[in-house]
Amino acid sequence: MANTRVLVVEDEEALATLLEYNLKKENFDATVASDGEEALIKIDESQPDIVILDWMLPNLSGIEVCRQIRARPETKNLPVIMLTARSEEADRIRGLEIGADDYITKPFSTNELIARVRAVLRRIRPGLVQDEVTHGDIKVDRTAHRVWRDGKEIHLGPTEFRLLDHLIQHPGRVFSREQLLNAVWGSDVFVEVRTVDVHIGRLRKALNKYNQGDPIRTVRSAGYALDAQS
Incomplete structure (x- = not known):
């Protein structure tokens, strides 16, 4: 997964650090944004290959970030995995309808997240993934x-x-x-x-x-x- 760029958008510092560490351990090129506005700036500066996006963010919600990603021609096909503490079916459906490619409910294991990242990349950007x-x-x-x-x-x-x-x-x-x-x-x-x-x-x-x-x-x-x- 070397050179596969992952942007982690998470305002909980401990979780963001944990995800960044484990993604790098699996040879992803991982960076972190702590809020929605910073995420959109980083996407504009250097578009990642996939975004791991928390639902609840300060300044700009994850749902709004995902909506803006899908609205822009240059990022409309950018893979997005939503992270959320919301487990209700209606919330999951809303996240997927907004354009998320997958949805993970907290708490989750880092192994599960990395498996989901690989699965989404395999489906959407197979050229990036060693199978x-x-x-x-x-x-x-x-x-x-x-x-x-x-x-x-x-x-x-x-x-x-x-x-x-x-x-x-x-x-x-x-x-x-x-x-x-x-x-x-x-x-x-x-x-x-x-x-x-x-x-x-x-x-x-x-x-x-x-x-x-x-x-x-x-x-x-x-x-x-x-x-x-x-």
């Missing part, structure tokens, strides 16, 4: 369909690869068996729900081949998650 996803000691090369854990290559079948690819892009999030069926097999294919358990078992066995521990968490009556690591 690799890293979570803890697990690395997935989505182009070559190869997986490593702690530097050792792990061989997965195609279904197990798709399962891991889906989970690693949403670390910490719990998916039901039905959600995994739709994401991995597709909603138009009839597969028994228990089939998910079989393939999760195979994925677990492969990822723990060298006894590094099981990174997949079973949530009773809910589903499965790839454990979040901040």
